[in-house]
Amino acid sequence: MEFHRYFEAKVADVRALTDSAPPPSFFSALSGCTFVNLRSLTVYDVTAAIQLLPDKQCASDPIPTRLLNDYADVVAPFLVELYNKSLQTGSVPALFKAAYITPLLKKSELDSANVRSYRPISNLSVLSKLLERLVARQLLDHLAAAKLLPELQSAYRAHHSTETAVLKVLADILSALDTGDAAVLTLLDLSALSSV
DSSP states (O other): OHHHHHHHHHHHHHHHHHTTSOOOOOOOOOTTOOOOOOOOOOHHHHHHHHHTSOSOOOTTOSSOHHHHHHTHHHHHHHHHHHHHHHHHHTOOOGGGGOEEEEEEESSTTSOTTOGGGEEEEEEEOHHHHHHHHHHHHHHHHHHHHTTOSOTTOOTTSTTOOHHHHHHHHHHHHHHHHHTTOOOOOOOOOOOOOOOO
16 A cells, blocks of 8 residues: 555656646658558457567466467457457557556665665556557558658667667767767766655
């Protein structure tokens, strides 16, 4: 119960601090670049996505990933029906939105009796994650085909990671130094707010 109150207060603090933030701004996509709706999924899409699931899971997930993988050919047609209905109606089953929250000690040397020493880990069910991955695949394919992702964006792209971002920054610094220019790097580390 103490964990629940603590994490709920943290969320309330963040919401309170961002209440007065200006609304997000958007820019128009290039003409001819439309994405009207998601295409229907096939048994192959779902089976392939199941096979790519990592062999790990939340202990409280009702369907073990290994079991889902072992019986993908049996389960996939039912999931196709469920997922396609979700895509057609634009709604996600309420059970897919429920997360299993596990408190995890931030650092081993912290006091395990203090709730402030923990961070919440939210795990959605494997079926929810699977739908998420299938939708993300279609969105990323569209963004890549329409050239809507910035060339140097590393997040949410295949074959890109924090390492590619760091390599780009390092290459820019070395290039500046090689040409005799000065190079300055400023890093900002935002940490979670503490509830008082």
